[in-house]
Amino acid sequence: MRQRTVKNLEEKMANNSSFLIKDPREAKGHWAEIFGNTNPVYLEIGCGKGKFILTRAQRNPDANYIAVEGQENVILRAMEKAEAAGLANLRLFNDFVNDLNDYFEKGELAGVYLNFSDPWPKARHDKRRLTYHKRLENYFQVMDEAGFVEFKTDNEGLFEFTLEEIALLEEKGLKMAEMTRDLHGEDCSYESRLVTTEYEDKFSAAGKNINYVKITK
């Protein structure tokens, strides 16, 4: 996501930080305390400007949501929206996550959302793709038994790669629970089509099909 530099970024970050977790590694094992309840906790990795996670948090007050985004000038937009919405069930943190064990105890998450993740098209960068099989395994390490990963992308190459990575994990008990190459097509009734992201809106409006897969144990 290419972004223009934001003027007075530091000051704006500070002024919109009510829902920002500044030391997410310190939060490991304490997310229920942070939210003040034991409702399920869902994570979006690479939330961009936050439309998806804010919508989910607004629609589901009995669940908790965490948005993580690596770029400061991008997460600022999500922080501004969170500030305006004042949702008690939403938190954000600013990091390029690698190992989810750094932030969550086993079983602390109920699901992970990956939306329009960076494709890293060069073959030698395959390990950086958020659906690389070792990363998928890592997400399941911190999820409860009913945990899932939902992934949406416009990128055909990244989607094919992801299906291959899931196949590698079949022997470890992971499987595709839902899959479509046209999430917004007439024949599709998956719940995932109801909450869209900024990228999804842009690509759908341009007539691009949206690929989607849900992975469970």
Ligand SMILES: C[S@@+](CC[C@H](N)C(=O)[O-])C[C@H]1O[C@@H](n2cnc3c(N)ncnc32)[C@H](O)[C@@H]1O
């Ligand atoms: C192409 S954008 C999509 C944004 C949003 N999910 C959407 O669908 O509109 C991908 C975002 O993921 C972020 N990102 C990529 N890898 C990440 C990581 N490991 N941890 C946190 N954010 C990451 C990037 O900074 C970028 O803003």
